């Protein structure tokens with residue numbers, strides 16, 4: 662091989678190396694993202710702000726960014742973000758200031774978390790350090806962690822949702838809880854179709870907010886997600902119904918049950934597949950009314966976007982969970 666051939670080979674090798682994406686450039690898997698988040702939470706947690714509250718606030722912010730058009734979706738491993746005046750200070754002439762000294766001078770909250778000398782909102786460590794710093798200060802001023810959270814969010818529903826997420830993460834000691842389940846046992850006799858928006862005759866003109874899954878009396882009803890039981894009891898439309906809030910700002914509504922699982926109470930944490938009750942035909946009247954329609958599970962999903970809660974169609978999700986459940990079987 663002469664010199665020119667050798668150079669040609671090196672050029673080819675160079676092109677090959679540039680054109681082949683290295684492992685580091687590949688998008689991380691969901692498991693890797695969970696692990697990176699956990700290491701951030703552990704690095705910045707404190708006795709006042711334990712890791713599962715950092716994780717819950719981060720997840721809450723991710724949830725609202727996914728559904729709100731007026732909020733930017735933060736790029737990065739973490740989703741926590743602040744308005745620029747919160748970061749740089751209300752009277753700071755430099756809105757995008759990254760100097761810790763001038764930010765502090767103008768009363769901004771932005772801090773340097775990775776000790777590179779700048780307080781930069783695009784850096785995950787800086788964002789987490791800033792959140793912890795703010796909550797510590799609010800805790801000192803207001804006296805309790807709850808009061809510090811209230812000062813930050815000023816929204817009871819938001820804080821309730823954050824407690825729900827934190828309690829679930831704490832119990833399972835991880836944020837890797839994406840598993841789902843179909844609400845009816847896959848081997849049972851059942852049928853359902855997409856009836857979103859169909860009108861209902863009873864109780865005036867109401868839109869049908871959910872999916873009806875027809876099955877025999879007594880068929881077990883499973884929770885579709887990790888969540889906390891928020892509501893459990895009688896409602897004149899839903900009969901015996903149970904409401905569960907999950908990790909994704911979604912409230913799951915299971916109605917017309919014949920009975921609840923006897924071991925469950927409001928505040929309990931459930932998992933995907935936990936039996937929460939049994940199919941029935943309760944509802945459309947005063948407590949105990951039953952049999953006014955064929956037995957079925959009415960399943961509804963409601964999204965909290967940080968301001969209001971609205972119903973969305975559960976049918977597409979049900980199709981996915983059913984397919985996953987059939988694959989497992």
Ligand SMILES: [Zn+2]
Pocket residue numbers: 869871872873958959960
């Ligand atoms: Zn229904």
